[in-house]
Amino acid sequence: MDKSEFTILIAEDQLDIAKFLKQGLTEEGYKCLAVKNGLDVLNIVKQQSVSLVLLDWMMPKLKGIDVCRQLREQHITIPIIFLTARDTVEDTIEGLKSGANDYIKKPFNFGELLARVETHLRMHFKIDDILELGDIRLNMSKYEVKKDNEIINLTEKEFKFLAHLIKNKGQVCDRHSIIEQVWDIHFDYDTAVLDVYMNAIRKKLNLNKKELLRTVRGVGFIAIENE
Structure with a gap:
């Protein structure tokens, strides 16, 4: 799989986490975009080619859960992975029911995150490596x-x-x-x-x-x- 063909949108308002994710994913070969609020996620996905979204729940202007719902209502099917500190079973269920493909709780293991990102890209884009x-x-x-x-x-x-x-x-x-x-x-x-x-x-x-x-x-x- 040529990772340079995929663009990952990082929606995270904590700058240290966003910087860590962008650096790590870029070093792995992915193209990355980063935004700090929910409304920007909607705008970027409409305007640019995005392969996958890493989505925080608690963001300014529009919460991640609402972003996810709106994207699915607009029939946008790209993989969405919640990456959030909300860690109850109820939160996980609500996140998945909103249309997310996966739910990862903070703090997270970067290796596990990479594996899940690659898995969802392979499934969505039907990649045979x-x-x-x-x-x-x-x-x-x-x-x-x-x-x-x-x-x-x-x-x-x-x-x-x-x-x-x-x-x-x-x-x-x-x-x-x-x-x-x-x-x-x-x-x-x-x-x-x-x-x-x-x-x-x-x-x-x-x-x-x-x-x-x-x-x-x-x-x-x-x-x-x-x-």
């Missing part, structure tokens, strides 16, 4: 692997291992970073298990050790197009 390496194609949303248009059955860990290498195509991925990011293990662990998985992946994809997926002795692995 495709990774390619030579004649190998990974459909990330369907967990599907094809080689020469033939479906290859990989286990979950094999799929994630292969996807990690292709996402970092052309760069050596060291063993410990793979264990941390694919296996989610953050302590000393025998990385020899990676050789077992790599052999299984190569066998299923019918690759030799010099094709596409190479072992860098003493370091890790690299996905690279055939020269």
Whole structure:
């Protein structure tokens, strides 16, 4: 997914939070706009191409809950995520009933926010994230692997291992970073298990050790197009 194609509107009247969100989302590759009151949200969405709205509830001029209702009444279907300090179950229910796609309570974890933003963008814009390496194609949303248009059955860990290498195509991925990011293990662990998985992946994809997926002795692995 090319994040630069998406514009996120941040509706937040607390300047420190708005600045934090804008900086973080921009560093992730998204385009960002920021407004401090509810009326500006309505105007921006009408005038510009906005992909998703991060909406605070308590804002000047027009509350977020009313902004959400008006956008839905105008048949504007872009994803809306409430990002608010209102944290009761009743608030969450009211926010979702107003037409919001999601409801995140402050204080929030930025990693979780990013994941939810990406999920709603994928769902709304019906994005199938495709990774390619030579004649190998990974459909990330369907967990599907094809080689020469033939479906290859990989286990979950094999799929994630292969996807990690292709996402970092052309760069050596060291063993410990793979264990941390694919296996989610953050302590000393025998990385020899990676050789077992790599052999299984190569066998299923019918690759030799010099094709596409190479072992860098003493370091890790690299996905690279055939020269």
